Amino acid sequence: MTRLFVTLFALILALPALAQDTAEAPEVDEKVVSCGYQADVVAAVQQARLERVAERNVPEHVMAQSPAWPEKYNNVIPLITPWVYEQKRKIIRNEDLSAAWSELCLQQ
Template identity: 70%
Template sequence: MTRFALILATAAFATPAFAEDKKETCAYQAQVVKAIQTARLERVAERDVQDHILAQSPTWPEKYNNVIPLITPWVYEQKRKVIRNEDLGAGWNELCLQQ
């Protein structure tokens, strides 16, 4: 079997597992975004968001706690009207799945 055929065969078998992992990863990321959005709605100071969310014992895997400080500035720069009226977590999930 040539390398190219081997890569294609591996990709064909790995795609469903990869797609499932991607769905799961995107869902966890969306949960993080939603938690940050909720903290903003509750008027938690931006510098306190990570501590606030972690104090609530989130259900996502611990490794996703590392993205809280990376996503928080993006959520906090959104206008309050957007924060109140749009589900940023759902939007994040949709964009994540498209990548």
């Protein structure tokens, strides 16, 4: 489980596509919203894994579900997918990866 959080934290730090355009720190509300959308992406990728969607087909599969998040969050699907797919099936079935992602995201 520790490895899961270390990998998760490294992924969160590596997501410049969602960085703020301004040098100022984002307001708490913006951070909560952004972390929520990121967690939604993680949940969608986790669901695709549970449905046994091939890793290379995940972006198309997720987009076919008409996700509710803003379009810019589609860019992180290929970044999150390998992390979700490297997790053991037991973790995918029993853990809420989106909650873990959201928690770490909010701590940044």
